[in-house]
Amino acid sequence: xxxxxxxxxxxxxxxxxxxxxxxxxxxxxxxxxxxxxxxxxxxxxxxxxxxxxxxxxxxxxxxxxxxxxxxxxxxxxxxxxxxxxxxxxxxxxxxxxxxxxxxxxxxxxxxxxxxxxxxxxxxxxxxxxxxxxxxxxxxxxxxxxxxxxxxxxxxxxxxxxxxxxxxxxxxxxxxxxxxxxxxxxxxxxxxxxxxxxxxxxxxxxxxxxxxxxxxxxxxxxxxxxxxxxxxxx
Amino acid sequence: xxxxxxxxxxxxxxxxxxxxxxxxxxxxxxxxxxxxxxxxxxxxxxxxxxxxxxxxxxxxxxxxxxxxxxxxxxxxxxxxxxxxxxxxxxxxxxxxxxxxxxxxxxxxxxxxxxxxxxxxxxxxxxxxxxxxxxxxxxxxxxxxxxxxxxxxxxxxxxxxxxxxxxx
Numbered sequence: 001x002x003x004x005x006x007x008x009x010x011x012x013x014x015x016x017x018x019x020x021x022x023x024x025x026x027x028x029x030x031x032x033x034x035x036x037x038x039x040x041x042x043x044x045x046x047x048x049x050x051x052x053x054x055x056x057x058x059x060x061x062x063x064x065x066x067x068x069x070x071x072x073x074x075x076x077x078x079x080x081x082x083x084x085x086x087x088x089x090x091x092x093x094x095x096x097x098x099x100x101x102x103x104x105x106x107x108x109x110x111x112x113x114x115x116x117x118x119x120x121x122x123x124x125x126x127x128x129x130x131x132x133x134x135x136x137x138x139x140x141x142x143x144x145x146x147x148x149x150x151x152x153x154x155x156x157x158x159x160x161x162x163x164x165x166x167x168x169x170x171x172x173x174x175x176x177x178x179x180x181x182x183x184x185x186x187x188x189x190x191x192x193x194x195x196x197x198x199x200x201x202x203x204x205x206x207x208x209x210x211x212x213x214x215x216x217x218x219x220x221x222x223x224x225x226x227x228x229x230x231x232x233x
Numbered sequence: 234x235x236x237x238x239x240x241x242x243x244x245x246x247x248x249x250x251x252x253x254x255x256x257x258x259x260x261x262x263x264x265x266x267x268x269x270x271x272x273x274x275x276x277x278x279x280x281x282x283x284x285x286x287x288x289x290x291x292x293x294x295x296x297x298x299x300x301x302x303x304x305x306x307x308x309x310x311x312x313x314x315x316x317x318x319x320x321x322x323x324x325x326x327x328x329x330x331x332x333x334x335x336x337x338x339x340x341x342x343x344x345x346x347x348x349x350x351x352x353x354x355x356x357x358x359x360x361x362x363x364x365x366x367x368x369x370x371x372x373x374x375x376x377x378x379x380x381x382x383x384x385x386x387x388x389x390x391x392x393x394x395x396x397x398x399x400x
Contacts, residue, residue, distance in 0.1 A: 015379050015383070017386075018357050018358075018382040019363060024361045024363050041245070050390070055297075055298055057298060057343070057354070057359070058256060058294065059252075060340055061252070061324065062259065062322075062325075062327060064255035064259075065267060067264065070254065070271070070272070071246045074271075076242060078275070078280075093345055178291055178292070181292075182249070182291065182292035182293055189353055206333050211292075
């Protein structure tokens with residue numbers, strides 16, 4: 001394997017996929033393969049799918065309860081450092097927020113009349129729906145482009161609605177939600193034709209608890225929409 | 234630790250401890266070392282939660298990847314270079330009483346693989362052996378090991394229904 005910047009090529013790169021997925025192997029080989037993958041969409045997809053399989057294999061390991069007191073020992077190690085950093089971070093955010101509000105309040109009041117009208121309209125809509133808030137996220141395609149949008153509504157009931165317009169694929173997408181505490185839930189199926197489709201459903205979890213909405217289907221590109229930082233942040 | 238953070242951390246540990254410890258002890262084969270690995274996995278995950286990218290997989294997958302990496306480091310530090318994958322294979326073959334993550338298809342696919350493909354995949358994915366190390370341990374040419382792993386992973390990818398553009 002050469003250590004210079006010459007392109008490794010697809011065949012040689014794919015020989016190294018398993019080691020790349022497992023994060024092992026000589027550093028220079030991996031660097032050469034990653035250089036090739038950075039400029040090769042086919043090998044990039046290949047590595048993604050092989051890495052997915054390798055990661056999923058780990059979940060097959062048999063569960064086993066740790067020795068008694070394990071949880072306490074872990075929590076003792078987590079304990080001393082988190083709160084100070086968190087408190088300091090929150091304090092800095094709060095101070096910055098108050099300062100920004102104080103400086104900008106008058107100006108904002110003068111120049112944001114349109115925004116205030118929009119906010120009033122939004123509040124009236126939520127009151128009519130008996131809801132608390134609504135939020136939207138873009139859905140990312142494997143190439144990083146926007147594949148669609150997901151709207152999530154917190155109310156009674158809460159619901160999500162998805163619109164897609166990406167590629168020219170056809171078939172069913174499995175729609176799944178990952179929650180911020182790590183649970184995964186299958187919501188249903190979104191059918192696409194010529195890459196387009198829309199679908200919605202009620203959800204029995206708070207919108208604030210959503211970490212990610214994921215769409216996967218045989219022969220269809222993997223799509224996902226992140227809902228912000230996980231807890232704990 | 235603030236009470237809210239402590240509650241969240243406790244829930245996080247309780248939820249995943251049997252999976253993390255189970256993987257660690259399966260790889261390192263020693264309960265004391267496995268606990269060290271499992272503890273460190275939780276500490277790293279908790280302190281580096283901001284690096285978690287939901288697009289790369291679920292939380293348990295991310296946590297298990299951290300656990301695997303730490304386990305591999307541990308067995309290398311303890312110079313356990315010659316690995317017998319058979320106990321791991323036996324553990325992987327056993328269907329759990331509950332399957333919350335829908336692993337049935339992958340497990341079935343793994344069990345269908347011929348041993349000459351299954352063994353190097355387990356040695357690579359779980360124990361972090363390079364293809365060169367696997368070739369040396371199994372007494373098989375390096376190219377053969379690479380081919381077997383590649384073909385085996387392609388079959389597992391099919392079992393999971395993950396897209397492929399394998400030429």
